[in-house]
Amino acid sequence: MRTRAASQAHRAWLCAICAGGLIGSAGGFAASGVRAEDTGPLCVDSRVAVDSALSDEWSVAVRRLCTVLSTWTDADPSAHMRLTPSGRDIILEVDTGDGRAAFRRVHAPEDLELVVEALMTLPSTQREQPVSNVPFAHSSPMLLGDGPVPAAAESNAAPAPAAAPAPVAPSVAARRVSAAPHLPVEIGAALVARVERVPTYLSAGVDVYAGIRPGAWLLALRVRWDALQYLFADTPKQFEMDSVGAGFMIARRALRAGSATADLGFGALLLVETQSLDDGKNGKPKDSDVDVRLSIEPRILLGDSAPQWALSLEAEVSPIRLRRDLSIGPGLPTLPSWGLGVGLGCVWQEP
DSSP: OOOHHHHHHHHHHHHHHHHHHHHHHHHHHHHHHHHHHSSSSSSOTEEEOSOOOOOOHHHHHHHHHHHHHHTTTTTTTEEEEEEEETTEEEEEEEEEEEHHHHHHEOGGGGHHHHHHHHHHBBBOOOOOOOOOOOOOOOOOOOOOSOOOOOOHHTSSOOOOOOOOOOOOOOHHHHHHHHHHOOOOEEEEEHHHHHHEETTTTTEEEEEEEOOEEEEEOEEEEEEEEEEEEEOOSOOOOTTTEEEEEEEHHHHEEEEEEEEEEEEEEEEEEEEEEEEEEEOSSSSEEEEEEEEEEEEEEEEEESSSSSSSEEEEEEEOOOOTTTTTOOOOSSSBBBBEEEEEEEEEEEEHHHH
C-alpha cells in the first residue's frame, strides 16, 4: 500500500512539473510574440501608409490603430490614409474611392484613433421604425347609452402610438472633424547668393514666400529681388544691374529625420532685369528685359518649433535664352541664361 501511494505521489509530482514547464513555455512564446510584434512592421494594413519614421508615442498609436482598424465593420473599404509627421503633430490625409480627400492635423497620439474613425466611418442609413403587430380587437356591438364601458372593450383597445425618439446630437469629436479643414499657413524669407552664366554674374538678394500647406504639400507665392549684381568680366564703367520677380512654388515634404525635414520643390518666376550704363556721352541709358525662370529647389528645415532655420539650394534655367544670346541694348553685356544659388533663412509655420 505504501509503495502504491508513493508511486501515485511520484506521478502527480511529475505531472505538476510538466504542466509548469508547458505554462512557462507558452508564456515565453507569448512574450516573444509581443516583442516580435513591437519590433515588426509599423502597420501591415494596406490602407495605411506612413511617410517617414515616427516617434515612439506616435508609433504606439499607429500600431493600436492598425489593430482595431480591421475590426471596424462600418469603415469605408475604399478609403486609404497617409500619415505624415509635421513637427510634434501628424498630418492625416484620407482619400476615398470616389475621389474625395480630407486633411486633418492631429496634435495628440490618443486622438488619432478617434479622428480616423470619424473620417472613415460610413454614414448610417436611416432605418424605418417597425410597425406594431398588435391586431385590431373585434369587440361586440354595444348599445348607445350612458353606461360604463366594459372592461373587455378597454383591454382590446388599440395602444396609443409611441412617441418618436428624440434626435441624438452628434458627438463633440464628430462635430470637430466635420468642420472645414484647417490649412496651415507657412511664411519664409531667405538671403540668397547666386552665380549666373553666360557671362558670369554674381548676385545677392532676398527671396520671400507665403503659402498654405495641405498635408505634406506646400503651395506658395513668392517675390524675389536681386539688389546687387556684379558682372565678373570686363565690366564697363558705371555698369549697374538689378532684378525683380514674382511667381509661385510647389514643394513636397520628402524626408524627416529627428528635428530635420527635407523638402523638394519646383518654382516658376517672371523676372524683370534692368541694366544701365553711363558711357559719359549719352547720359545713363537704362533698359529692361522680361524673362521666365524655371527652378528646382531642394531645402532642409532645422528645428521642431517655429521659426525654423532653412538651408536651400537652387538650380534655375531660362528656356528662352538657352537657344540664343540676348542683350538689352547696344554696348550692354549678354543676359544670363542659367544659374545656381544657395540661401539661408527662416520659416514660420502656423501650428
